[in-house]
Amino acid sequence: MDAEPTTPALRDFGGGPFGIYIHVPFCATRCGYCDFNTYTAGELGTSASPQSWLEGLRGELATAAARFGDLPSVTPPVETVFVGGGTPSLLGGDGLASVLDAVRANFTLAPGAEVTTESNPESTAPAFFERIRAAGYTRVSLGMQSAAQHVLSVLDRTHTPGRAVAAAREARAAGFDHVNLDLIYGTPGESDADLDASLDAVLAAGVDHVSAYSLIVEDGTALARRVRRGELPAPDEDVLAARYERIDARLSAAGLTWYEVSNWASSDAARCRHNLGYWDGGDWLGAGPGAHSHVGGVRWWNVKHPARYVDRVATGELPSAGWETLTRDERYTERVMLTLRLRTGLPLADLAPEAAPAIARAERDGLARRTGTHLILTDAGRLLADGVVRDLLV
Known part of the structure; x- marks a missing residue:
């Protein structure tokens, strides 16, 4: 590593x-x-x-x-x-x-x-x-x-x-x-x-x-x-x-x-x-004690205590406490969890074929609707957004 x-x-x-x-x-x-x-x-x-x-x-x-x-x-x-x-x-x-x-x-x-x-x-x-x-x-x-x-x-x-x-x-x-x-x-x-x-x-x-x-x-x-x-x-x-x-x-x-x-x-x-x-899956640098970063599919997080943070920075190295490269499945999960919360919805092309039954259930239950290109939460679906996400990821 x-x-x-x-x-x-x-x-x-x-x-x-x-x-x-x-x-x-x-x-x-x-x-x-x-x-x-x-x-x-x-x-x-x-x-x-x-x-x-x-x-x-x-x-x-x-x-x-x-x-x-x-x-x-x-x-x-x-x-x-x-x-x-x-x-x-x-x-x-x-x-x-x-x-x-x-x-x-x-x-x-x-x-x-x-x-x-x-x-x-x-x-x-x-x-x-x-x-x-x-x-x-x-x-x-x-x-x-x-x-x-x-x-x-x-x-x-x-x-x-x-x-x-x-x-x-x-x-x-x-x-x-x-x-x-x-x-x-x-x-x-x-x-x-x-x-x-x-x-x-x-x-x-x-x-x-x-x-x-x-x-x-x-x-x-x-x-x-x-x-x-x-x-x-x-x-x-x-x-x-x-x-x-x-x-x-x-x-x-x-x-x-x-x-x-x-x-x-x-x-x-x-x-x-x-x-x-x-x-929407962007890149950002997080600076400061405990801050998280996400760049190019890699996530890292800084040491939490301010005194330890200052000491680590003084060595000339980044003060990260750990990091991970997100797997394809993890990136997919985060995409569904976060982007579906937006009014613009989640591109249907981003969903795996296996999600088709969950999409149909969400539509049938009045929790989401399909436009030509996106899956969008309804007003009722916003109240149950976490549940819709869980179903899509099964």
Whole structure:
């Protein structure tokens, strides 16, 4: 096996959109439902800091660019950059500007590249949005989750109701045409009225993109422990389905159309191009602790702890913890799982002949329909997308 994942990855790299994901592993507090690779200052102590992380990021991007420079052809320009976390806005406007500078120092951004950062509403302000807009960011994604204080409390979210909407308006005032608000639905104690209030707030904010995810109780989280102890009920599947339909109806009536099962946009230009790269089988480099990459059918993932990440980068090697070359069957599985979630559907030509009976069942049950070239989920099929995928892969 080759010593580094880029060696086999670059053999089949190129030919499609290329993106970069930057993982910022810092959070002010830990939300009870979150199982992402994040750390509070108390958990890190003196072992790592945003400053040491930024130096590590610069080193990783430089090393990756050198590996990509070994290509027989020129590395394609970067179509999308997505800074996620964690809480990237904790870096402040200058910190996020430095992140984008590090990308530009090592890779070429395509004309009109989409550059997104996630942000917690509480760590933003008008000056923050003005700074990152001037630095070259084109899109902001804000974690709202809910407009109900008691729902935010169950999720251990620290922002106050109303702050997310105010932040979205500040971002628009700073010149951002593309602003997303994230919602989580199905939290224990959330009522239909709570959800309606959240949707009212989202629509009043005037954003052009909304992401809405059902609450998932992840093993190892504080929320999972509370559910296991009986302090909170587990999310109810029927309630989640009804809430999804409620969300879709409200957003659709307001001119926000679904383009992926959990995402709605006011126009094609408002869609998140970076995430479309994931769903449609694109290539991306993931930089930062725990970040995952996918290039040329090879997937690798970085060491998770920020201190170990910085130490690995300092050796001049990529900080990967492991990697794998996806088999033909694995690539097929991922293609079906991800692309079927899109409104445009999955090309029928991409499905194996053995999937024909499952396609017929999905059509018979009203879960999918065939166009001339694609298999597309119906409204009912979106609610049961995972089941449709499982049947197609049998």
